[in-house]
Amino acid sequence: MTSATSRRRVLPGFGLTLGFTLLYLSLIVLVPLSTLALRTASMGWGSFWATVTSPRVLASYRLTFAASLGAAALNGVFGLVVAWVLARHRFPGRKIVDALVDLPFALPTAVAGIALTSLYSPNGWLGRPLEALGLKVAFTPLGIVVALTFIGLPFVVRTLQPVIEDLDVEVEEAAASLGAGRRQTFAHVILPALFPAWLTGFALAFARALGEYGSVVFIAGNMPMRTEITSLLIITKLEQYDYAGATAIAVVMLVASFLLLGAINRRQSWASRRGATA
Numbered sequence: 258m259t260s261a262t263s264r265r266r267v268l269p270g271f272g273l274t275l276g277f278t279l280l281y282l283s284l285i286v287l288v289p290l291s292t293l294a295l296r297t298a299s300m301g302w303g304s305f306w307a308t309v310t311s312p313r314v315l316a317s318y319r320l321t322f323a324a325s326l327g328a329a330a331l332n333g334v335f336g337l338v339v340a341w342v343l344a345r346h347r348f349p350g351r352k353i354v355d356a357l358v359d360l361p362f363a364l365p366t367a368v369a370g371i372a373l374t375s376l377y378s379p380n381g382w383l384g385r386p387l388e389a390l391g392l393k394v395a396f397t398p399l400g401i402v403v404a405l406t407f408i409g410l411p412f413v414v415r416t417l418q419p420v421i422e423d424l425d426v427e428v429e430e431a432a433a434s435l436g437a438g439r440r441q442t443f444a445h446v447i448l449p450a451l452f453p454a455w456l457t458g459f460a461l462a463f464a465r466a467l468g469e470y471g472s473v474v475f476i477a478g479n480m481p482m483r484t485e486i487t488s489l490l491i492i493t494k495l496e497q498y499d500y501a502g503a504t505a506i507a508v509v510m511l512v513a514s515f516l517l518l519g520a521i522n523r524r525q526s527w528a529s530r531r532g533a534t535a
Contacts, residue, residue: 293511296504308505317487318509324398324486325466328405333459336413337451343414344421358415361408366471373404374475396478401486404472409462416458420451460521467514 297305308314343355361369377384377394384395394400424447432442470488477484487510494503 290511293504293508296501297508300501300505304501305505308502309509313481313485314487314490314506316482317485317490320398320401320485321467321487321510322513324401324405325463327402328409328466329459329463331402331406332409332413332462333455336410336458336462337417337455339410340414340417340421344418358411362411366408366469367475369407370404370472370475373400373407373472377403377476395476396480396484398484400476400478401473401484404476405466405469408469408472409466412461412465413455413458416454416461417451420454424450456521456524460518463521464514464518467510 300308339358343351343358374395375381377387377400379385379388379393379395381395384393387394392399394403428446429442432446437445468488470486470492473486474489477486477489479485479489487506491503491506494500494506
């Protein structure tokens with residue numbers, strides 16, 4: 258009786274749940290992505306290569322990956338600070354600050370783009386004083402980085418915050434009692450414990466930035482060869498009824514995203530195993 262009860266599970270058996278999981282993922286993920294490969298295969302290698310290596314497309318790749326990497330790096334630094342403050346300190350208005358972190362999740366991306374453009378435009382509240390200092394944000398690559406930083410911050414903060422809350426403060430106190438300074442404690446005690454979660458948040462922010470469209474299209478200005486991101490170029494191809502060209506560019510972005518996320522996940526697994534054996 259006890260043995261039968263211990264084997265009872267809330268969900269059905271492994272075979273049924275695995276079958277449902279594979280079916281669901283196939284319908285939601287694999288089938289839509291496979292259509293990209295099938296449509297691209299009908300183009301022929303020469304046409305595909307000419308499309309994805311044209312100067313305009315290459316310029317959009319460089320801008321998209323550079324801006325996404327820069328935004329993810331900024332969020333990796335400042336997201337760690339925000340997560341640490343929210344997890345370790347109590348102050349008036351903390352709940353409001355904590356709720357504001359999730360605002361990019363709930364805010365439609367088009368609304369975020371319009372708000373950022375109004376704020377950083379030459380006549381905006383921040384754009385006017387910044388332009389007086391010789392720094393133009395709106396309709397430049399810097400504006401794209403600002404928009405991508407805005408939408409990527411919650412991924413880093415929400416990934417790090419529960420890990421910081423679970424850190425044992427006594428370990429830090431023990432390191433301090435043994436003579437370790439703040440930098441040594443952070444570098445040798447805190448950072449190794451946070452690194453896998455930090456890398457996950459960085460990867461999520463980077464991946465989110467690669468596919469962002471709504472918040473960028475307004476502040477970028479969408480000038481070919483200068484401020485045109487790859488997502489916008491795909492939309493432009495679709496509006497011109499160049500479905501094969503749009504699909505080819507999308508396949509390149511898909512493959513690049515898989516490769517980058519795979520590399521980061523391997524690095525995260527290595528860091529987790531190293532931390533477990535340390």
